[in-house]
Amino acid sequence: MIFDLIGYNIRVLFHSNTNFIGLKGKVIYETTKFLYIRVNSKVVKIYKADGIYEIDFKATSKIMVGYMLVGNPIKRIKKKVKLDE
DSSP states (O other), X not given: OOOOOTTXXXXXXXESSGGGTTOEEEEEEEOSSEEEEEETTEXXXXXXXXXXXXXXXXXXXXXXXXXXXXXXXXXXXXXXXXXXX
């Protein structure tokens, strides 16, 4: 299951805003609908639902579709989203 994304490295594989494609950084804050990613010295705010992301977890990396990430961590636990899907 996905709990909290803060602190994990993330890469944007696809996004409706083409300026975000290929963006890599660390998640520093998360709201229900947005991820705040530190890229070098700036922070980028990305709408979760419009993208496909590669998230580097401690032992592995997973590709996640944005709609699976929408919601705060507690809501994601309740929805029981699985990493293997």
